[in-house]
Amino acid sequence: MSETVTITEAAAIQIKEMMKQNEEEGSLLRVAVKGGGCSGLTYGMGFVQEAEEDDLQFEQNDIQVVVKKEDAAILNGTIIDYKQSMMGGGFTIDNPNAIATCGCGSSFKTAANAGTPEEC
Template identity: 80%
Template sequence: MSAMVKITEAAALQIKEMMKQNEEEGSFLRVAVKGGGCSGLSYGMGFVEEAEEDDHQFEQHGLKIVVHKEDALVLNGTIIDYKQSMMGGGFTIDNPNAIATCGCGSSFRTAEQAGNPENC
């Protein structure tokens, strides 16, 4: 399975550093979509020790990444980057499937999935 999510080199370096700090080296990075947020759906990223049966698995920049098959269509083509600014650093997520996003930048909806919007 080809990568449906692209992790930039800057994001991969930051994720690897986070794995090291949390003693999670060797874990998978799970990229997910969950219900909630202002626009109905929100992104999730975390570390897991094992992939699940319904996960798509791929590797980029030395990171092992998993995406559940139900999230794959919503995340297909998504680019995760890490940007540093005078205010600090943070991850940015560019999802071409999102038709609406929230001002907070972590909530979205697609034409097929509206999720369950909440107040910000």
Template identity: 75%
Template sequence: MTQAVIITEAASFQVKEMMRHNEEEGSFLRVAVKGGGCSGLTYGMGFEKEQGSDDEQYEQFGIKVLVAKEDAGILNGTVVDYKQSLMGGGFTIENPNAIASCGCGTSFRTAKKAGTPENC
């Protein structure tokens, strides 16, 4: 099965730390697409205890990842990384399917799905 989302080693390390800190060990990491944001779509990430019937599931660097089948095409080839700088750290998301994105870095649209933009 092709993995819609690629989690880097740096991102997986940070996700594991967050799981330990939030007592979420053994949970899945869900990567999702939601409507909204300046460009129409936004990314979402969170922990879930159970896999749904419409989810694709795979594992990278010991992280069990869930992506809803309806989001897989939009996220295909997306790389989730974690970068640290003097100003702090944070997750970065690089989606090769995004044709436009907002300055916030979390809002985007694709050629096939524009979503519903909101005022930012």
């Protein structure tokens, strides 16, 4: 199976640290797309104990990743990175399928899926 999402080494280090801090070692990282936000779709990431029947599962930098099959096309080619600056650090998500994002950068839409926009 091809990998839908790429997790950079910097992001993997941070994710592993979060797993350790939250006693989630051995968990899977779920990357998801949900309706909402100014542009219609938002990203979600969290830890789960096991994959569901309709999940795609793959490994990136020693992290087991799960993505729902219905989200795979929207996330295909997405790169998750972690950037550190003087103001702190945070994850960045570069999705080549996003054709529009909101001003705050937390939501997006694709040509095939406008999601469910909310008032900003």
